[in-house]
Amino acid sequence: MLSTRSLFNEIYRNDQAYQLFCSIAAGGEDQGGWENERITALTRDPVLAPKVARHGADERKHGRIFTRLLNKRGLPKVPVPDEADYCMLLERQGIGLSHERLNSDLPLTEREIITYLVHSRVTEQRAAEQMRQLVKVFGDHPELGRAMRMISADEDDHLAYCHEELLRLASEGHGPYIRHALETSARGEIRTHRDVGLAVTSRMAGILRWPRWKLAVVTLGVHALYLYDRAFGWRRMVTLRMPEHRNALGTPAPPHAGHEVP
Secondary structure: OOOOOHHHHHHHHHHHHHHHHHHHHHHHHHHHHHHHHHHHHHHHOOHHHHHHHHHHHHHHHHHHHHHHHHHOOOOOOOOOOOOHHHHHHHHHOOOOHHHHHOOOOOOHHHEEEEHHHHHHHHHHHHHHHHHHHHHHHHOOOOEEEEEEEEHHHHHHHHHHHHHHHHHHHHHHHHHHHHHHHHHHHHHHHHHHHHHHHHHHHHHHHHHHHHOOHHHHHHHHHHHHHHHHHHHHHHHHHHOOOOOOOOOOOOOOEEEOOOOOOO
16 A cells, blocks of 8 residues: 555665655754854844754754664765755745855844744744654654654654744734735745656655556555645645743754763
8 A cells, every 4th residue: 555654664674765855854943043044144033043053053053863773774875956945946946045145144123033934934844744654654663763753753743843933923013015925935836846846756765666557556646635725725834823832942953962862
């Protein structure tokens, strides 16, 4: 039976497929960590800056976790294919703040802070959903379970933080710009997620030597999710609700974050 669980298990059992999967995950988390570190340095808001720093520390932690999972199998990280580089492809569409802007020394404006939070709100929605999937598949796995549960909990906190901060800014009069930015970012993310999904599917098909029918079925699933998101699913990425977990990133990152999972 072809299911999400069977596909993830197939990737886990194959060293080359697992190596690519964890390398892509680690690369994305490290990129997110760097972006949040730069935003922290350019943010003059004394309340927001520590939360952004905590977000960045969590992302770095996740990158180390995926790298250690590879190390436990004796596998090095491999370069992320350009067509599967989610962060780079989003930037090329003008979603979020560019590397050029983050490498400058000018403090971020309020609108740029909103742009960052909107980008995070949309991408963390996807990340939280994907990690819940991985928890369903690997939550009780002796090697992967603890790591997947930890990362999933962090992603839920990141999403809660974005909701709360954007609602605060909306209450200060930025609601129209936030709504426009959310809708624009969601449309771009949906396209990018489809493109990355197709690229990864093609790579995995080659590594795992899928028959043509299997590649066709998985590809059809990627397109079906894209069509659903474009027609209906985008709404979950643009709504804002006050989270049950308030001030989710209000505490500093613990020392040596990332060493919780052996």
